[in-house]
Amino acid sequence: MAYESKSHKERSKNHFDVIVVGGGSSGMMAAGRVAELGKSVLILEKNPKMGEKLKITGGGRCNVTNAEFDIHALLSKFGKAKDFLFSPFSQFGVQDTFNFFEMRGLPLIVEAQKRAFPKTQKALDVFKIMDKYARNGKVTVRTNSPVTDIKFSDGLVTSVKCKADSYTADQFIFATGGLGASQTGSTGDGFNWLKKMGHGVEKSSPNIVPIKVKESWVKILSGVSLISMKITFFLNGKKSFAKTGRILFTHFGLSGPLILNSANEISALLHAGEVTGTIDIYPNSDFSKVEKEVLKVFDTYKNKLLKNAIEFMVPAGMSPGIEKLLGKEMCEKKVHSISKEERKTIVHLIKSLPFTVEGLMGFERSVVSDGGVPLKEVDTKTMRSKLFRNLYITGDLLHINRPSGGYSLQLCWTTGYVAGSSACGLQ
Ligand SMILES: Cc1cc2nc3c(=O)[nH]c(=O)nc-3n(C[C@H](O)[C@H](O)[C@H](O)COP(=O)(O)OP(=O)(O)OC[C@H]3O[C@@H](n4cnc5c(N)ncnc54)[C@H](O)[C@@H]3O)c2cc1C
Known part of the structure; x- marks a missing residue:
């Protein structure tokens, strides 16, 4: 009896409304959004700190987004993904990114080719805002916490394994990135799990390199x-x-x-x-x-x-x-x-x-890698996997080509925000 109550306590300690795997750009946005909507959320990040890639973006200046406010003109940069992205960008677009950072005290300035940077010219300032946002509300951040296995059955993700622990949640968001600049933590773990789970994963190759x-x-x-x-x-x-x-x-x-x-x-x-x-x-x-x-x-x-x-x-x-x-x-x-x-x-x-x-x-020098989950396997309105009812996929895990110029991070803010909202039942 004593054993049972302990294991129940243990279980509830390790249960969350939402688990976000990967504390990079899209993962921090997703977790912050979940917390903003009042749900409990756990971020599992394998590095000692979150956002290692974000801190080196734009040569240390962080090209936060591209100040193209016409959604059609903006989406034309995303090639074949442009139709898929219409719904998510309507939910959180470029203007929302400007508002997000400016409301938090970080004005953006627009440079050549509409590239938007923080006025302070410091990627670290962008990171600090994301880190704070991701730690708001009922968020538990576990760094030095690599997820090593995913359990799933009958179209549901059931738990993730991290070190000796197993964590459960109602909803899961995978935000483990692609293979670009793998020294920042994105080593393709998400691709491996998703393949094992039956998702197609387009072959990765270094892009923007x-x-x-x-x-x-x-x-x-x-x-x-x-x-x-x-x-x-x-x-x-x-x-x-x-x-x-x-x-x-x-x-x-x-x-x-x-x-x-x-x-x-x-x-x-x-x-x-x-x-x-x-x-x-x-x-x-x-x-x-x-x-x-x-x-x-x-x-x-x-x-x-x-x-x-x-x-x-x-x-x-x-x-x-x-x-x-x-x-x-x-x-x-x-x-x-x-x-x-x-x-x-x-x-x-x-x-x-x-x-x-x-x-x-190679990948270690590439800004993003090509490849990832084909968009036909993801619901455009929610970022939900079409194979798993409680799984959302964000950022570089998605197979979306785009040029440099702030488009990648905008994609992370957008898909992270939409996944966070959807995981809380907003769609
Ligand atoms: C040098 C460089 C400069 C760039 N500059 C710009 C720019 O100025 N503007 C722009 O728009 N884009 C830029 N990009 C691209 C942009 O940074 C990426 O598209 C974006 O960071 C991807 O975000 P993400 O959330 O998908 O993944 P990432 O930011 O890569 O985050 C993934 C996270 O998941 C963690 N993780 C991975 N596996 C596990 C696991 N098993 N368990 C737990 N955690 C795990 C990783 O440690 C990492 O923290 C740049 C990229 C690079 C490399």
């Missing part, structure tokens, strides 16, 4: 960032596509928004053959205009060695790379002894710096 480049001139420029470059990509020497935007040189190759947002197309090209590219560092000036500028520099610095004059022809920090491409012999010449052909070579280079793509970087 930097590229590996062969040439050393690129790598020695590591850390240099160029604001408005044009890159043209070629497949087996034939022009494929071109884009203009910001790039960042790294010790392995190239990153920055232009590259990250080209990763999908580059990945497709890599399957078809050799991918090369050229960088035009002055896309708004044609060859003859650049040549005129180069001539001016030649005139002013005619008695300098070429290697010491390059910095006056290219954006800050670029000269070591150009020097490498031009070769030692030419760079050691005095400017006045550079021939007309050599000068034209320099102008050509400035307009089309060549590189070879070796591949995409």
